[in-house]
Amino acid sequence: MKQLSVVLVLLLLPCAAGAQEFWASGVIANPTSRVSLNGTVQSTSGVWGGLEFGARLGRFRIRGVGTRGQLTPSGSSAPLDREVGEMGGTVDYAVLSWLAAEAGYTARAFNSATGHQRWDIFGVGVHARQTLGTPELEGFARLSYLPVVDVSGQERPDLSYAAETGITLRPSNVPLLISVSYAIERFEFPGGTRVEQFERLTVSVGVLVSRIGGKWSLGG
């Protein structure tokens, strides 16, 4: 762990000297959790709210998200209402101008009248982005493999992966960062009797500040 910290510091140090961007956004999302157990599908959905902080330091981009909300059953056979909280972070490194390698960790907790369940998810993947006719509008897509997923009180899924697509708007005349994305995670548990899918449509609006040559300014 100590060696990893040293490596990270050494990698980040040169980035501190180049252009830097920082943002803080308010996040609102519409998550949907679907569980198929022995052919029966249970679906819950709700509204989440939270905050996102991020920084781009040269080729590195670091992002942290914290959200909290409610999931409500959408059918008669659905389980009880659940409170959901999630904290996560990703680090990506741009290997090309449009493609980055990414690693992330997410801790997600469900709380209901029947008990408490926690998910710890580690993932690696790739992240591609492309401007759409103007530098102010950017589309992106992410595909991740989630090799380590730990679910409390339950065995681990033997295959997990995720995808996310979206668009980001960075207006040139205001220091705002507006993003709309759709993310989906899929967890297949051993035995083939249980599959869970977690989807979310997210809208975030934030403020962007940048630091170029030691000078801070609003916007990119």
Add this chain to the structure above:
Amino acid sequence: MIALRITLVGTLFAIALPAAAQSPRDALIEGLRQYQEFEWEAAEQNLMVGLDPAFGIEDVLWPQGVWRLAQLQIDRGDTTVARTWLRWAVRLDPDLRADEQTPSVVIQAIEDAKAYVRSIPHDDAAIQIEYRWTSAVRTASGGSVRIEVSDTGDVPLRSFGVRLGASIFVRENTPRDLPMGSHRLNASAPNFLPANHGLEILPGVTTIVTLSLLPQDAGHLAIQANPWGEVWLDYDLIGYTPIIDRRLPPGTYRVRLARDGTLDTDTTIVIDPEARLSLNFGDAAIAPDPTLQLAIDAWADIEVDRSAQLLRQAIASLERDSLPSAMAHLYLARSAVALDQIDSAHAHMREALRRDAFVAPNADFNPTVVAMFDEVSSTTTAVGIRTAVDTTLDPMSELLPVELVVGVRGRVRLVLERPFAPDSTIDELMVDSTTTLLMSLAPTSTSGLAAGEYSLRADLIGPDSLSATIAMTIDRLAVDTVAHVDPVIPEAYRVETRQGLPSLLTIAKSVGYGLAVVALPTLVNDPDLGGARVPAGAAVLGVTVTVGNLFFDRPDLPVQENIDYNASLRQRVDTRNTQIERDNEATRQQAPLRIRTERR
């Protein structure tokens, strides 16, 4: 025998008659004419006759007669004779000067004569000398001297001792023949102050010496005045102020101070035996520089030696080539004149001119000093240049007055020097003493001199070439200029492009991006769980990406009409501003100049 005598007398009478009828002026005219016609011998004789001072030394022909006579004698090799005549002439006319045609050897002989006369004490109040021409002027080789005595009181005439040189004694009222030459006369008597004077023995001329020796207990009179004045003592003009030390027999006198023929003061004084009386009319003058004020005050108090000492101290502390320093030397010259130290006065005047050629006696200086300065100035090589110390002028309509001054008359070239540029000669002109030249500061008809550092140099052309320089700093004064027209406001411009339809490539890319956005979530999505093959959120985003790219990735097509319109707007402003800048530059070129000068 008798007939022979009658014939001889008649012949001599016939010869002598025209000579007796000839006046000194006629002889002078005749002598000058004969000189022109190379009749040297006759010319010399007529010139000697014509120089009779009774005829009048003020006549313009008189000095000419002196030069020509001296020249004849020098040419003949008789320098001693010429020297004696010149000393005699200088004694009568201390300002005697030769004209430019006179050979330098004669000019030098005149200067030597002046130096000799100045070096011999001359107690003019005690010894008066008169030269009386006789008919033997043409033929005699020597002259005679006769002593007369006046105001002797109870002293018997025989008590006076009159000596010429070291060994010739002359008795009063007895003419004594002597060879031609210069002599130093010394007169003394018991209970009288001895007196000295120089005199010349000229061929056929009787030199009459009248003695008025002062008694031993004579008092001292000193008179100072500001402004200067003529001093009359008992109706006799005795000179200009200051009178430093006039010895007078005890008694009562009337002193009159006058100037320009008007009476300023008329007073009666009593001179007591051996006492000193000082009269001071007016306060001390204001010195041209504070450093010199103490010396001027001492001068006003008739403390001439102390004044000179203070002036020398002041000179040591003043900048060498400055007007105050030059004035200090001029004041020293004035002191020297008052003390009858003429050579010293000349030296100080020359030094004053070297330090600042513009130096000149002011109203404090009496006519004797002024005349001497004019003479020294005209024989001293010097050049000076000056203009206003700090002034402004319009170069297009005004000229800068530049003053030039020279000592000896000469040709002066005025040169303008500027750094990193060839010098330009402004003018070249003959200057007699001073002149003012009007200098243009506009090298072209549309612009004045550029701002910067210049030097203005006056070169005295000739064998004794000299230069005087002043540093000139020229600044252009601020002038009103027209402000530039504001640039066209952005709102006035028309949009120069419009977006066209997306290209096929853009359509393909847009669809591809949209599909990619849809495909990834679709790959992860389990239709059995989600209920649809394609997640709705992904589909919405895919469409958004496709439409967004189609919309924004359209080509910009130029709108030529608007481009031309905008260009004409810009050109109109640019043209106007270019014209304004051109006009402003012309205005600046013609701006008034501030000129500051400093002597180098």
